[in-house]
Every structure is written in C-alpha cells, then in structure tokens.
Amino acid sequence: xxxxxxxxxxxxIGNIVKFTVLFLLASNQDFGITGVAIAMSTGVIxxxxxxxxxxxxxxxxxxxxxxxxxxxxxxGLASGVGLLLKSFFLTGGGG
Numbered sequence: 001x002x003x004x005x006x007x008x009x010x011x012x013i014g015n016i017v018k019f020t021v022l023f024l025l026a027s028n029q030d031f032g033i034t035g036v037a038i039a040m041s042t043g044v045i046x047x048x049x050x051x052x053x054x055x056x057x058x059x060x061x062x063x064x065x066x067x068x069x070x071x072x073x074x075x076g077l078a079s080g081v082g083l084l085l086k087s088f089f090l091t092g093g094g095g
Contacts, residue, residue, distance in 0.1 A: 003054060010047055022039035
C-alpha cells in the first residue's frame with residue numbers, strides 16, 4: 001500500500017505532541033506522574049487516530065457503527081468494573 005511515509009509522519013506528529021504534553025504536565029506539581037500517564041495516553045490515541053485517518057483516505061476504511069457501539073459499551077463496562085474494584089479495595093473490602 002506504500003503507506004510507510006504517512007505512518008512515519010503520523011508517529012512523528014504523535015511523539016511531538018506527546019513530548020509537549022509530557023513536558024507541560026509532568027513539570028507541573030499538581031499532575032506529577034498522572035501527567036505522564038495523560039501524556040502517554042494522548043500520544044497513543046493521537047497516533048491511532050492519525051493512522052485511522054490515513055487508512056480511511058487511502059483505502060476508504062471505516063469502522064461499522066455497530067462495532068463502535070460495542071466498543072463504547074465495553075469501555076463503559078470496563079470503567080464501571082474498575083471503579084467498583086477501586087472502591088472495594090479502598091474501603092478495606094479486599095482484605
């Protein structure tokens with residue numbers, strides 16, 4: 001498909017944004033290590049979206065709406081379970 005050059009640019013853009021966010025948030029004492037996690041997540045999500053946009057432009061790739069709904073439901077369920085486990089262990093229910 002000859003998409004190495006766009007993939008490289010996507011990764012470069014994502015890394016520049018990640019480094020900028022990392023510098024801004026990690027150097028702020030209010031964020032600390034949480035800022036690092038936010039920056040890393042921002043970089044991964046941005047690169048993924050840029051790759052998806054490249055594929056959509058090149059081969060007209062798309063994710064069916066039904067699959068998007070499934071992903072949203074799973075994300076919600078995973079978040080809910082995570083919050084339940086967090087409250088369970090923080091309140092001393094875990095031992």
